Amino acid sequence: MKISIERGTLLKAVSQAQSVVERRNTIPILANVLIEAEGDTASFRATDLDIEVVDKAPAVVERAGATTVSAVTLHEIVRKLPDGALVKLSDDGASGRLTVEAGRSNFTLATLPKEDFPVMASAEYTSNFAAPAPVLRRLFDKSKFAISTEETRYYLNGVYMHVADGEGGKVLRCVATDGHRLARIDADLPPGAETMPGVIVPRKTVGEMRKLLDDDEAQIAVSVSETKVRFATPEITLTSKVIDGTFPDYARVIPVGNPRKMEVDANEFAKAVDRVATVSSERSRAVKLALDEDRLVLSVNAPDSGAAVEELPVAYGDEKLEIGFNAKYLLEIASQVDRENAVFMFNSSGDPTLMREGSDTSAVYVVMPMRV
Known part of the structure; x- marks a missing residue:
């Protein structure tokens, strides 16, 4: 593999990847980012086995290929390179090393075989719809503060996204609670979301997904199944397992007659x-x-x-x-x-x-x- 990529573009892709990677893990390959180069794009894939993020970036691909390298180390190197630098990544496949070149800087990093990298099985999504980034941003930003941090009540460690009955008909609703406070946020139901199963999106996924939602013009493709949820823009795809549990009947907690x-x-x-x-x-x-x-x-x-x-x-x-x-x-x-x-x-x-x-x-x- 041999590619050239602009430093800012590379930094954005690698920072998304390294934030998914768990700092302490017993499986070495999970500390790595999988770099795949083909055509005129390079994709950067990272996973902690519960969340997987794939970031596609434009690149000049001289030689197609794939390898894996420490996500944190690569991120630190790219972060410290000067603005506007052209970064060259190359490996010959035989040495087990990835060379990172930019200007007068030259780094050689250890790699692990791409075959060992776990790719999350693609689920059959029962519901697919698109929603504007500001709508999803409001739903999750306003509810996430109430997510519980108690591991024993694991089913409260996320935001419950589901279809509910609102005042003017069906709505897309996000709810979070920790037993002391509760947030319930509604938005218009996007076309295609009517049959969506209710899912509990884990706290870490909510944090990672938030990075996709900064562009006010973006449309986010959302896919939901009983076990997984996926948020995607043309550049970034975030796939996550959902929390396997039943969210409590929150409607009982919301007072209706407070005078x-x-x-x-x-x-x-x-x-x-x-x-x-x-x-x-x-x-x-x-x-x-x-x-x-x-x-x-x-x-x-x-x-x-x-x-x-x-x-x-x-x-x-x-x-x-x-x-x-x-x-x-x-x-x-x-x-x-x-x-x-x-x-x-x-x-x-x-x-x-x-x-x-x-x-x-x-x-x-x-x-x-x-x-x-």
């Missing part, structure tokens, strides 16, 4: 919570909300470190209420609000609180209170 309504500037609210939480004990991070007519008093009382109080003007016309929350959860939910106002719906100090963005019901958040 007390508070409307507040989301940005000001987040800043105020952040300020008063400065003195809270790191373990509980509890902040108390005391609501009275058009007035919210945020307070923290941490016997070890001190106390803090801040008052905010809000729109509130119901009876007085005192309720406590984990400050971190409030901040994460408030940071999801794109509009000016956040609307909180309370029932009592012991019941789940609902939050949405203004009058928009396509994004709904639930947070559990805590004793303060």
Whole structure:
């Protein structure tokens, strides 16, 4: 194999590959990226056996072929090369070495046989559809903060993507929860997604897939089966196993009859919570909300470190209420609000609180209170 490729193009492809590779693994080939050159493209494939990413990049191919080399080492070399450099990658197939040349720099890297590289079996996808990148970005960005990190409840370690009944008909919905907070985000159902099985997309896949969604003009081809999900652009294909488990009945947790309504500037609210939480004990991070007519008093009382109080003007016309929350959860939910106002719906100090963005019901958040 012998190819020439522009440094920026190579860096983009290799950085996507090396982020999939697990830093510590017992199978040496899994630390490598599979480079395949043919025609006028080079493809870079990496896997951790649960996720596989393939990045195609334009290249001048003098001699077609394939080899595997350490993804992290290649990424570090390319990252340190000067901007605009032309990088030449070549191996003769016999020496077990890949030569990387750019200007006056020359590197020789150990390779492993391409035959040993595991390629993820292609599943029969039962549903195929396309969705604009900004739509998918919103679905996953607004829900991923609520993904659970508890390994024992593995079925909560991802975002549940499925077709659901929305207010105006069927919607594409993403839900994540860790038992303390929940995010439920809806989008218009793309054509072809009607028969999609509900799947739990793992946390790592959500992070890797996010890199495909930065181009606002891009259409993402989505393929779903009971066991796998695939997101693809013309250049990058990301395939992942889904979490084998049943997502809980989240609808039961979302309160429907919370009568007390508070409307507040989301940005000001987040800043105020952040300020008063400065003195809270790191373990509980509890902040108390005391609501009275058009007035919210945020307070923290941490016997070890001190106390803090801040008052905010809000729109509130119901009876007085005192309720406590984990400050971190409030901040994460408030940071999801794109509009000016956040609307909180309370029932009592012991019941789940609902939050949405203004009058928009396509994004709904639930947070559990805590004793303060």
